[in-house]
Amino acid sequence: MKRIAVFTSGGDAPGMNAHIRAVERAADKRGLEVIGIIGGYSGMIAGHFEILDRARTANTIDRGGTILKTSRCPDFFEPDGRIMAAEQLRAHGIDGVVACGGDGTFHGAHALWTEHGVRIVGTPGTIDNDLAGTDFTIGYDTAINTAAQAIDKIRDTAESHGRLFFIEVMGRHAGFIALDVGIACGAEYVAVPETLTDIDELYQRIVSQGLDKRTVVIVGEGDELGGALGISQKLEERYGVPSKVSILGHVQRGGSPTVRDRVLASRLGAAAVDALLQGHTDVMIGQMGNDVSYVPLEQTWTERKPIPAYLSELSTLLV
Numbered sequence: 208m209k210r211i212a213v214f215t216s217g218g219d220a221p222g223m224n225a226h227i228r229a230v231e232r233a234a235d236k237r238g239l240e241v242i243g244i245i246g247g248y249s250g251m252i253a254g255h256f257e258i259l260d261r262a263r264t265a266n267t268i269d270r271g272g273t274i275l276k277t278s279r280c281p282d283f284f285e286p287d288g289r290i291m292a293a294e295q296l297r298a299h300g301i302d303g304v305v306a307c308g309g310d311g312t313f314h315g316a317h318a319l320w321t322e323h324g325v326r327i328v329g330t331p332g333t334i335d336n337d338l339a340g341t342d343f344t345i346g347y348d349t350a351i352n353t354a355a356q357a358i359d360k361i362r363d364t365a366e367s368h369g370r371l372f373f374i375e376v377m378g379r380h381a382g383f384i385a386l387d388v389g390i391a392c393g394a395e396y397v398a399v400p401e402t403l404t405d406i407d408e409l410y411q412r413i414v415s416q417g418l419d420k421r422t423v424v425i426v427g428e429g430d431e432l433g434g435a436l437g438i439s440q441k442l443e444e445r446y447g448v449p450s451k452v453s454i455l456g457h458v459q460r461g462g463s464p465t466v467r468d469r470v471l472a473s474r475l476g477a478a479a480v481d482a483l484l485q486g487h488t489d490v491m492i493g494q495m496g497n498d499v500s501y502v503p504l505e506q507t508w509t510e511r512k513p514i515p516a517y518l519s520e521l522s523t524l525l526v
């Protein structure tokens with residue numbers, strides 16, 4: 208193996224730059240050349256490749272976003288798109304690839320291996336923390352800290368006015384962000400996509416707090432009642448209780464990564480390079496406990512990552 212490539216794909220996540228830097232540095236130490244693919248799978252199909260060196264990755268470890276850009280690429284769902292991508296990799300003499308992203312990225316990577324024999328390992332880069340086979344994903348720690356800071360500020364105004372707030376956090380189909388920040392911010396209720404939200408039970412919880420008191424409810428965006436807006440509307444329709452809605456949105460995806468994310472991203476970057484050199488392919492390089500884990504890519508989406516029971520228990524015990 209002489210030349211490897213790295214790219215970021217799907218939603219960006221804080222720590223991706225630390226990860227790219229680690230791949231570049233570790234590969235350089237192992238005598239490998241590193242190519243950065245610009246713009247995720249779209250860039251792979253179009254052949255937007257650049258050489259990554261120390262100078263290019265210097266002073267990026269603390270930066271949010273991704274210097275390699277990213278995309279969600281519909282063309283990659285088509286066999287023709289994947290044929291073009293594999294041809295580009297071959298034409299550029301790339302012997303192995305590190306794909307940093309979430310389950311969409313890993314579906315693409317798995318197809319590149321099974322259909323075209325491209326040696327590829329995935330690394331978990333998503334704020335959602337929704338990938339089985341790793342305790343945490345790159346970007347999650349930063350996202351929950353960003354969300355918690357914003358929620359603390361909303362609590363101040365909620366407290367001053369004695370208002371009920373529904374605050375929506377990201378996480379697509381997963382409630383990790385919602386539960387962690389709900390506990391960290393002392394929320395009165397947390398609604399997540401993994402469990403059904405009972406509007407009557409929620410009303411009772413709000414009443415028990417006092418309708419004129421500050422109440423903060425954290426809602427995971429994938430909650431089946433339609434996110435924060437949906438729950439707020441249903442509560443008003445059924446019980447005539449007014450509320451404010453705040454959707455935190457993409458603010459959770461940006462910003463300088465936390466130390467935890469920088470260290471995780473760096474460790475997994477170095478481990479991904481070594482994994483390719485050791486002959487691994489079609490696996491995600493994650494971290495379980497203190498150890499680096501190697502999980503078949505397919506398992507990261509066929510197996511649903513469970514929310515730890517203690518999170519759900521604490522979020523109702525401590526209200």
Ligand code: F6P
Nearest residue numbers: 218309333334335377378379460
């Ligand atoms: O997967 C990360 C994530 O931020 C999800 O939490 C969210 O549902 C989704 O991406 C939003 O994606 P986009 O910014 O592409 O609309």
